[in-house]
């Protein structure tokens with residue numbers, strides 16, 4: 001008997017476009033039909049269908065038959081607004097790859113289940129656009145039942161090298177915001193260190209060659225040559241979105257461990273960088289804020 005399952009994807013941005021491509025392959029292999037895709041700016045959906053073979057739908061209502069619906073939008077508020085416009089059937093599973101707010105996500109999931117019988121997992125990813133394209137992200141999954149966790153894991157596996165069930169709904173988003181504030185902290189720390197070394201007369205590229213073979217190495221020290229020293233600042237993640245994640249982390253830390261001092265400072269610096277360079281700047285431009293203040297360019 002042919003499967004009645006239908007998968008769909010909403011939000012074909014820098015990350016979502018790649019994730020939807022993986023979802024489509026899953027749909028073809030498992031259900032023998034293309035994934036449905038929708039994007040607020042419709043031209044991205046049309047282009048996605050041309051490139052990947054997905055079916056672009058014109059309105060959110062056209063996704064109502066989806067039994068599994070994935071989203072990758074900017075914020076949890078966007079997810080809530082979009083889901084309110086899709087009359088999904090009871091029992092449908094929503095998998096939200098947005099880097100969301102854990103408390104808002106928990107409230108949304110509870111409301112969807114109580115009012116509409118819709119199941120929900122938060123499944124934010126780390127790995128950037130390159131990881132999304134290659135299918136090598138890490139997914140931080142929040143889910144409440146073994147069935148939801150199993151279904152979401154199987155799907156997220158398609159774009160991930162690793163899927164970690166972090167706990168109940170909201171735990172994925174909580175883990176992701178801490179991941180991103182650590183990412184920012186490591187970038188800021190590496191930049192401060194390189195600025196001091198440059199002023200002292202040590203070439204930052206040479207210093208990084210040493211540090212990347214030493215115990216001070218981090219993912220950010222390995223990326224600094226390409227993202228910052230090259231002056232490209234083109235990782236592909238908007239400063240406004242990183243600031244959003246850091247603010248979420250700041251709220252989490254403030255509510256759980258108010259004695260913390262380092263993460264709140266990182267949150268402040270991200271806000272100052274956004275005020276300086278704008279939301280659409282690449283997040284690696286936080287390095288330029290420190291350069292400006294130090295009066296030194298790496």
Ligand code: NDP
Nearest residue numbers: 011012013014015040041073074078098099128129237241
């Ligand atoms: P983009 O800005 O490239 O994409 C955002 C997507 O959300 C677009 O499809 C946009 O539509 C859509 N959207 C935003 N608001 C609404 C709304 N109210 N209604 C309908 N659609 C909406 O962002 P990214 O792909 O970079 O990021 C998406 C999510 O993934 C964010 O939560 C981000 O923090 C996270 N993320 C990003 C990473 C990166 O490196 N870029 C890495 C890991 C996670 P439209 O095209 O019309 O603007």
